[in-house]
Amino acid sequence: MMTTFWDEALIAKYNVKGPRYTSYPTALLLRSGYSAESVFSALKKAGSALSLYLHVPFCRELCYYCGCNKVISRDTSKADRYLDNLAVEMRSYQDATRHQTVRQLHFGGGTPTFLDENQLLRLMDLLHQHFHFAEDAELSIEIDPRSCSLEKLRLLRNLGFSRVSFGVQDFDPAVQEAIHRVQSVELVESLVNEARRLGFTSVNLDLVYGLPHQHCESFANTLQEVIRLDPDRISLFSYAHLPERFAAQRKIPEDALPDAKEKLALLALSVQTLQEAGFNAIGMDHFAKATDPLTIAQLGQKLTRNFQGYSVDPCDALLGLGVSAISQVGDQIWQHQKDLNDYYRAVAANQLAVDKGLLLSRDDQIRADVISSLMCNFVLDSAAIAKRWDIDFDQYFAQSLESLQSCLDDQLVKWQGSKLKVTARGRPWVRVVSACFDAYLLPQQQNYSKVV
Numbered sequence: 001m002m003t004t005f006w007d008e009a010l011i012a013k014y015n016v017k018g019p020r021y022t023s024y025p026t027a028l029l030l031r032s033g034y035s036a037e038s039v040f041s042a043l044k045k046a047g048s049a050l051s052l053y054l055h056v057p058f059c060r061e062l063c064y065y066c067g068c069n070k071v072i073s074r075d076t077s078k079a080d081r082y083l084d085n086l087a088v089e090m091r092s093y094q095d096a097t098r099h100q101t102v103r104q105l106h107f108g109g110g111t112p113t114f115l116d117e118n119q120l121l122r123l124m125d126l127l128h129q130h131f132h133f134a135e136d137a138e139l140s141i142e143i144d145p146r147s148c149s150l151e152k153l154r155l156l157r158n159l160g161f162s163r164v165s166f167g168v169q170d171f172d173p174a175v176q177e178a179i180h181r182v183q184s185v186e187l188v189e190s191l192v193n194e195a196r197r198l199g200f201t202s203v204n205l206d207l208v209y210g211l212p213h214q215h216c217e218s219f220a221n222t223l224q225e226v227i228r229l230d231p232d233r234i235s236l237f238s239y240a241h242l243p244e245r246f247a248a249q250r251k252i253p254e255d256a257l258p259d260a261k262e263k264l265a266l267l268a269l270s271v272q273t274l275q276e277a278g279f280n281a282i283g284m285d286h287f288a289k290a291t292d293p294l295t296i297a298q299l300g301q302k303l304t305r306n307f308q309g310y311s312v313d314p315c316d317a318l319l320g321l322g323v324s325a326i327s328q329v330g331d332q333i334w335q336h337q338k339d340l341n342d343y344y345r346a347v348a349a350n351q352l353a354v355d356k357g358l359l360l361s362r363d364d365q366i367r368a369d370v371i372s373s374l375m376c377n378f379v380l381d382s383a384a385i386a387k388r389w390d391i392d393f394d395q396y397f398a399q400s401l402e403s404l405q406s407c408l409d410d411q412l413v414k415w416q417g418s419k420l421k422v423t424a425r426g427r428p429w430v431r432v433v434s435a436c437f438d439a440y441l442l443p444q445q446q447n448y449s450k451v452v
């Protein structure tokens, strides 16, 4: 399987730009003019299980590679104003979600642990005031190790958080300097050990491959350190280099970036090393131990995908809170204002901070089903899709099947009866395979990162 990663002909042919399909249609297709009535009616129609995503945009320092929605500041009091606004926003959503119970809560960013202890306490208090939480709701948080003391980690555990994800990216000092994110192994290790001691049930480490000055030899050391820290899960993201969209990325010298061949070698090395260490490859960019719910969901073909990546949560109501947060509830997707001041202005005007949205058509929903199945389970059961949506699969997807021909010729996929399976050789190219079923792709393509 590994040798296929270096196939230069495949790189030349398929390393184009394309979406990561955390949703279909992708967030770039959301349109302005989306009404608060649509949001409220989607929420009121939704079932009883609610997942919350809460975005905290602040970070103390700028990592040059970062593609997240963030605001750099050293002034912690800025978060007080943000919490004031979140409180108003939560009140706006309160009535429409009254029939729902929060089963999952995820804090992402930016850096949620930019908040100090009092702010974290206040935030949890606000959430409990405005939403009804299940007793066993699963609480998870993303942590920049440099922003979290052991005391803060303890507080988070006391507040009910049981899953934690630490951003590592790479331990190599040359890479860390080039990306302006210097953090020691010892720092991460002390937090991972404390998380275990405190009883966090899941520890994830984020890595990124394709960063400046990264090469296989040094990344092998990073992987060994990561394995030694013994996380339950590892996210291994392909560096999305879009300097035209993210100004800080222009500080990264292009000639220090590994080319597509080296990048694939880094991916191959990672997959091999992590698999040998007992981690299962989940979908496109996650790894998990055999006993982890992600692995179990993948084996049972129950893995799903949401805006944060792979998930075991089949919940059909994900409500995003805060600046830039995206929600998907039933057949509707909407996103809050991306700029913090626009967000504050909307909240001050007593409006939902919804900037853009989309009502999925039936065609969107059928294609979303197909793409999710490919991205999560590397298989597409055409007979099951035909039955579920009452369509003649070959006729409905005639154009897609035509574009798929080149993936078939290159053995990225193969038919087994009515099932289209992504081969081991095709796995790094699953975004390309999925794109064959994307009705919107061509005009938007330039705004996405490269596939590998």
Ligand SMILES: C[S@@+](CC[C@H](N)C(=O)[O-])C[C@H]1O[C@@H](n2cnc3c(N)ncnc32)[C@H](O)[C@@H]1O
Pocket: 059, 065, 066, 067, 068, 108, 109, 110, 111, 142, 143, 144, 145, 166, 167, 168, 169, 206, 207, 208, 237, 238, 239, 240, 241
């Ligand atoms: C919001 S950050 C995680 C929390 C915290 N801010 C931190 O950096 O540790 C989410 C993750 O996105 C990934 N990421 C950010 N920018 C990226 C990019 N341009 N390409 C690929 N992954 C990226 C990094 O792995 C990062 O850990």
Ligand code: SF4
Pocket: 058, 059, 061, 062, 063, 066, 067, 068, 070, 109, 110, 111, 144, 167
């Ligand atoms: S990677 Fe994390 S800490 Fe760094 S700028 Fe992005 S969100 Fe902030």
